[in-house]
Amino acid sequence: MPFSHAGKAVFYMKKHGVDSLIQVEDLSKAFSRGSDTLQVLQQISLSAEPGELIAIIGPSGCGKSTFFNILAGLLSPDGGSISLNSKKVPHLRGRMAYMQQKDLLLPWRNTLDNAILGMEIQGEHKRMAREQARDLLKTFGLEGFGDSYPQELSGGMRQRVALMRTILCKKDILLLDEPFGALDAITRSIMQKWLLKVWGQFGPSILLVTHDVDEALILADRIYVMTSRPASIKGSLQVDLQRPRKITELDMVKCKEYLLGLLEDELTVPEP
Amino acid sequence: MKTRLVNTALPVALLAILGLSWEASVHFFEIPSYILPGPWEILKVMWQRMDLFAAHGVVTLIEIGLGFWLALVVGLTLAVLIHASRIIERSFLPLIISSQTIPVFAIAPLLILWFGYGIGSKVVMTAIIVFFPIVINTVEGLKAADPDTLALLQILEASPGQVFFKVRVPQSLPLVFSVIKIGVAVSVIGAVIGEWVGAKEGLGYLMIHANAQLQVELVFASIFWLSILGMGLYGLVVVVERLLIPWRHGGSNK
Numbered sequence: 001m002p003f004s005h006a007g008k009a010v011f012y013m014k015k016h017g018v019d020s021l022i023q024v025e026d027l028s029k030a031f032s033r034g035s036d037t038l039q040v041l042q043q044i045s046l047s048a049e050p051g052e053l054i055a056i057i058g059p060s061g062c063g064k065s066t067f068f069n070i071l072a073g074l075l076s077p078d079g080g081s082i083s084l085n086s087k088k089v090p091h092l093r094g095r096m097a098y099m100q101q102k103d104l105l106l107p108w109r110n111t112l113d114n115a116i117l118g119m120e121i122q123g124e125h126k127r128m129a130r131e132q133a134r135d136l137l138k139t140f141g142l143e144g145f146g147d148s149y150p151q152e153l154s155g156g157m158r159q160r161v162a163l164m165r166t167i168l169c170k171k172d173i174l175l176l177d178e179p180f181g182a183l184d185a186i187t188r189s190i191m192q193k194w195l196l197k198v199w200g201q202f203g204p205s206i207l208l209v210t211h212d213v214d215e216a217l218i219l220a221d222r223i224y225v226m227t228s229r230p231a232s233i234k235g236s237l238q239v240d241l242q243r244p245r246k247i248t249e250l251d252m253v254k255c256k257e258y259l260l261g262l263l264e265d266e267l268t269v270p271e272p
Numbered sequence: 273m274k275t276r277l278v279n280t281a282l283p284v285a286l287l288a289i290l291g292l293s294w295e296a297s298v299h300f301f302e303i304p305s306y307i308l309p310g311p312w313e314i315l316k317v318m319w320q321r322m323d324l325f326a327a328h329g330v331v332t333l334i335e336i337g338l339g340f341w342l343a344l345v346v347g348l349t350l351a352v353l354i355h356a357s358r359i360i361e362r363s364f365l366p367l368i369i370s371s372q373t374i375p376v377f378a379i380a381p382l383l384i385l386w387f388g389y390g391i392g393s394k395v396v397m398t399a400i401i402v403f404f405p406i407v408i409n410t411v412e413g414l415k416a417a418d419p420d421t422l423a424l425l426q427i428l429e430a431s432p433g434q435v436f437f438k439v440r441v442p443q444s445l446p447l448v449f450s451v452i453k454i455g456v457a458v459s460v461i462g463a464v465i466g467e468w469v470g471a472k473e474g475l476g477y478l479m480i481h482a483n484a485q486l487q488v489e490l491v492f493a494s495i496f497w498l499s500i501l502g503m504g505l506y507g508l509v510v511v512v513e514r515l516l517i518p519w520r521h522g523g524s525n526k
Contacts, residue, residue: 072427073427074423074426074427093427093429094429097427098424098427100420100424102420104418104420104421104424106421106438106439106442107519108442108443108445108517108519109519110519117428117438118428120438121425121428121429121430121434121438122428122429149518149519151519169428
């Protein structure tokens with residue numbers, strides 16, 4: 001049994017076990033189009049404790065994805081700083097895994113091979129990576145679908161493969177950019193349970209962008225509210241409620257009222 | 273399953289109707305066989321002169337095969353180089369595109385002059401015809417990678433080589449195969465034209481020879497065999513495509 005230990009290697013991320021204190025300070029970004037300048041981010045500041053699940057909510061098109069692209073190192077900011085454990089870093093690439101609304105599964109790879117893409121690129125042995133992924137199929141509700149191609153899977157399953165690929169990158173920070181935004185309401189609520197389960201098991205810090213207030217309340221330890229463009233942080237809310245949470249609980253309703261209050265100015269319909 | 277049966281049955285039925293009307297017209301209008309033989313007569317010749325067709329068919333098949341491989345190897349290599357280097361792209365691509373204005377068939381006599389009456393000139397002829405679409409479509413296919421997928425690979429800190437082999441190559445395969453399928457059909461034309469212009473053997477040579485002797489049924493039989501050859505090669509490419517691109521057909525590879 002040459003790879004009998006392989007399955008356990010994934011579980012090295014204990015909750016709160018890895019240092020990943022993230023601090024973002026005064027991050028700004030503007031895009032110029034011709035002579036026009038479009039300010040997208042205006043002095044965004046936030047922080048995430050190791051192992052914390054942070055949700056960022058804000059109106060559509062407010063610049064949340066731009067924010068994540070800066071954290072991921074796909075864009076560089078005009079100003080501000082990102083620190084990891086009090087040390088300034090240009091971006092979080094190499095330390096984080098990124099998951100988007102689009103599953104971005106490669107159509108020529110089956111479930112297992114899609115899931116190990118990150119490990120493969122990091123230079124891990126393909127066979128060992130597959131063994132690890134195979135052990136995780138059950139955790140992600142993909143048992144029996146290891147050899148299926150993405151086009152044979154449902155939307156929820158595809159997104160779980162993407163989540164599995166993200167987890168198997170074995171980073172202690174996950175950036176999730178509206179990961180369940182393209183799914184129907186029922187599938188989405190199931191996926192939220194998956195995410196909590198996986199988070200509990202692997203314990204990474206998670207930054208989750210969503211425009212769904214309920215989703216943020218069900219999942220997050222702390223919620224930041226962004227304004228519409230140019231985006232800045234309008235306020236935040238610590239959610240110290242037991243999981244699993246129900247959106248109908250009195251405390252949850254109170255939290256929701258508070259958040260909607262913060263969002264209200266951002267949600268007004270412009271006068272014609 | 274039912275639609276598949278219908279899809280096969282329809283063209284077969286149409287072919288049978290066309291064949292029967294052809295046969296009937298030849299008899300009804302009493303067309304002499306040195307002008308237009310009936311399909312039954314052609315089929316008989318195809319079968320009776322099998323040894324003749326086999327001997328010449330093998331030559332044509334070798335010409336097509338070699339020419340096609342030459343075009344594939346050189347074409348794919350050049351496409352990868354064009355993709356990898358802006359300088360190569362800018363210097364080669366305009367020339368390759370403008371070279372297509374030269375009617376290839378017009379240079380067939382020159383090819384005979386340079387490469388002789390043997391299979392060499394036909395191989396080159398076939399290769400030249402197939403080469404262009406392979407280069408253009410492979411370059412196109414390699415470029416066509418999804419930008420979001422490329423961003424994902426960038427975040428995963430993939431090297432340019434990893435991006436190329438893990439995303440660009442598999443992504444381009446469907447396009448490359450669709451052009452290979454067209455190329456197979458065209459390559460038959462290339463070999464036959466080459467044989468027309470000057471050869472000592474091959475199905476194209478046999479056609480010209482039979483035509484001069486008013487053995488029209490032999491001409492038709494050669495055409496039919498050529499078309500069977502082309503279809504066989506096409507089928508071969510489809511099989512290889514299914515093996516290399518299993519995800520397109522919902523199968524699973526182990």
